[in-house]
Amino acid sequence: MQNCKPVATPMALNSKLTVPKDKSACIQDETFDYRQLLGGLMYLSVCTRPDIAFACSQLSQFNNSFDRSHWIVAKRILRYLAGTINCSLCYVKSINCYLRAYTDADWGNDENGRKSYTGYVIKLGNNTINWESRKQRCVALSSTEAEYLAIGDVCKDICFIKNLLSEIVNINIPCIVFNDNQSAQRLLECREFCHKRTKHIDIRYHFVTDLIKNDSVSVKYLSTDKMIADVLTKPLCVQKHCSFIENMNVRVMPTISI
Structure with missing residues (x-):
């Protein structure tokens, strides 16, 4: 593959992988x-x-x-x-000490079992320090549920990172979690979980509301066009793919003169 013809994205748009029937x-x-x-x-x-x-x-x-x-x-x-x-994940010096997380879910992306895909990116200052792309453990019955489960997944990693940073710098670093689903946003702001469409969601995912009440994290809406975690849930067009990985600091490594 040394002399292969390059392509602009790792997967073709709308491509789906399935288990061979034969x-x-x-x-x-x-x-x-x-x-x-x-x-x-x-x-x-x-x-x-x-x-x-x-x-x-x-x-x-x-x-x-x-x-x-x-x-x-x-x-x-x-x-x-x-x-x-020549591209790689780059880190740059920054005086900003804050956590930002971007989380997204593609509902029912897996055609083999109809499970959704979770993708998230966690940034410290301007630098990407953690990311994940994986299939969710249970079948989500709506896009709202898929996004809600994705927020729960990223918040578990945020808790670990915040505890680690508090031991290193001895300060409580604020964190904002961005998601692109307004229904999931409203669900997090509710005090009750008795709605017939959401009461079946496993209770372990509701811990996010406690984190919000304790000011450990805050969850805000971000439009899909700016959701960089989208690149971790599905194949994208060239323009979106390049824009999102640039925001993740995956870029051509600068030349260092000695």
Whole structure:
């Protein structure tokens, strides 16, 4: 793949991966190093390239049942990396000491089990320090529920990060969580959870309201066009993909003169 033709996004727009219906179509040939390739891509997505996190998360669900379509998507990520080989997650010095989290969910994205996808980005000052792209553990019955569960997931990581930072700098750093679903926003502002459409939601996700009451976090609405976590929940067009990863500080690394 050294001389491959680069592409602008890790996954094609509207692409969907499914389990092969015909088990005989699954690739068993040892010449296809699917697992080894995916392991290397996962290493990149965890360390310095959050822009491929969603694609890697999608492919990792087919370790034991992949066919040629999955292999082609995996090679597309290599083509994307070939075109952005000088890009990486960059950190810049900042005097701003605040936490910002961006969370999004794509409702029913998984066609194999109709589970939704959670994506979130946590930034300290202007620097991205944590990100996640994963399938939710339960089936959400509405987009509101999917977004609500995503907010609960990111708040668990925020609690850990706030506790860690409080031990290091001995101050309580404020945090704002941005989401792009107004119904989930209103649900968080309610004191009661008896609505027939939401009372089935597992109680462990309601702890976010306690965090809001204790001023540990505040949740605010942000339009979808500015929601950078969207790149961690679905394939996007080139313009949105480039804009969002730029806001995540994935960019061409500056040259350092010695």
